[in-house]
Amino acid sequence: MNGTPVITTEKLTRDYGNGAGVFDVDLSVPRGTVFGLVGPNGAGKTTLLSVLAGLRRAGSGNVRVDTAGGRVLLCPDVPDFEPWLTAAEVVVLSAEAAGVPVTPEDAALALERVGLTEAAHRRNARFSRGMRQRLGLAAALVCRPEVLILDEPASGLDPRGRVDVLALIRSLREHCTVILASHLLGDVQRVCDDVAVLVRGRVVYQGPVADIADRGRPSAWHVRVRGTAREVVELLSAEPWVTRATPVEAEPDLVFVEAVAAEHGETGIPRTLVEHGVPLVSMNGYEADLESAFLSLTSTDATDGSTR
Numbered sequence: 149m150n151g152t153p154v155i156t157t158e159k160l161t162r163d164y165g166n167g168a169g170v171f172d173v174d175l176s177v178p179r180g181t182v183f184g185l186v187g188p189n190g191a192g193k194t195t196l197l198s199v200l201a202g203l204r205r206a207g208s209g210n211v212r213v214d215t216a217g218g219r220v221l222l223c224p225d226v227p228d229f230e231p232w233l234t235a236a237e238v239v240v241l242s243a244e245a246a247g248v249p250v251t252p253e254d255a256a257l258a259l260e261r262v263g264l265t266e267a268a269h270r271r272n273a274r275f276s277r278g279m280r281q282r283l284g285l286a287a288a289l290v291c292r293p294e295v296l297i298l299d300e301p302a303s304g305l306d307p308r309g310r311v312d313v314l315a316l317i318r319s320l321r322e323h324c325t326v327i328l329a330s331h332l333l334g335d336v337q338r339v340c341d342d343v344a345v346l347v348r349g350r351v352v353y354q355g356p357v358a359d360i361a362d363r364g365r366p367s368a369w370h371v372r373v374r375g376t377a378r379e380v381v382e383l384l385s386a387e388p389w390v391t392r393a394t395p396v397e398a399e400p401d402l403v404f405v406e407a408v409a410a411e412h413g414e415t416g417i418p419r420t421l422v423e424h425g426v427p428l429v430s431m432n433g434y435e436a437d438l439e440s441a442f443l444s445l446t447s448t449d450a451t452d453g454s455t456r
């Protein structure tokens with residue numbers, strides 16, 4: 149059933165010594181979603197994915213995989229194939245190696261799903277990095293995974309290739325649960341439903357991608373008015389929820405406003421201006437996006453291991 153956890157971990161630890169590894173990881177990956185594992189280099193993403201895929205053992209803690217057939221597959225960032233094999237041969241061999249019965253139609257369908265139909269009978273030696281990554285996905289998909297784990301699936305691709313591969317990954321959740329690791333937040337934001345942020349081996353945030361962005365909601369704005377900044381500074385400074393209101397130098401119609409919390413400013417600023425008949429031209433959040441939310445999560449004092 150979609151939404152129920154397909155993989156759960158409890159106090160999962162793999163300690164390499166000297167602070168490296170993963171520690172006390174409690175994950176819950178909802179079925180039928182794209183789940184992102186994001187964190188800086190060396191945070192422990194590959195280690196965690198390998199343990200989830202059963203390729204590395206945990207030192208302690210539990211991993212529970214709730215699938216009908218236990219088909220959990222891991223696809224490395226740039227899969228490597230024997231250069232003389234055609235794309236179709238790679239896919240068929242992959243299914244055979246996994247003991248999954250495969251017809252030529254199954255292989256053709258897997259290649260079609262990743263957009264490699266045209267290249268089906270070409271040797272992969274000259275495939276671009278993006279094509280190789282797609283072929284890796286086809287080789288995994290033909291095995292009908294219940295959980296597909298992808299380590300940095302868009303690494304090294306140009307922006308166009310990146311968008312294409314990410315769109316493809318997003319479409320896979322109709323067929324299986326996808327867990328993907330990335331150190332690029334933009335990628336995660338584009339494709340994932342839920343995300344866990346890993347810092348120095350510990351999960352510091354876990355929940356919907358939308359909520360992490362929400363953590364970065366601004367509580368300060370640049371407010372442009374039709375009128376003079378000085379008047380607006382006076383009006384806003386009188387409000388109890390405004391912590392700071394100052395004119396912006398060399399911009400006679402621009403005010404910097406800071407509020408006690410995002411929701412106060414978002415509703416309070418327009419309301420105050422309307423009440424006093426001051427036309428609002430624009431109101432732009434000051435430095436808040438997923439990137440800044442992530443940076444605040446990965447800063448030193450956020451690494452106490454707490455999760456939501």
Ligand SMILES: Nc1ncnc2c1ncn2[C@@H]1O[C@H](COP(=O)(O)OP(=O)(O)OP(=O)(O)O)[C@@H](O)[C@H]1O
Nearest residue numbers: 164168169187188189190191192193194195196331
């Ligand atoms: N087999 C191992 N033995 C000892 N230390 C290891 C081993 N594998 C990984 N490490 C260390 O554990 C930490 C986490 O590594 P891991 O590869 O899991 O991180 P990552 O988040 O995937 O990093 P990256 O984004 O750079 O690939 C790193 O400090 C790494 O050097």
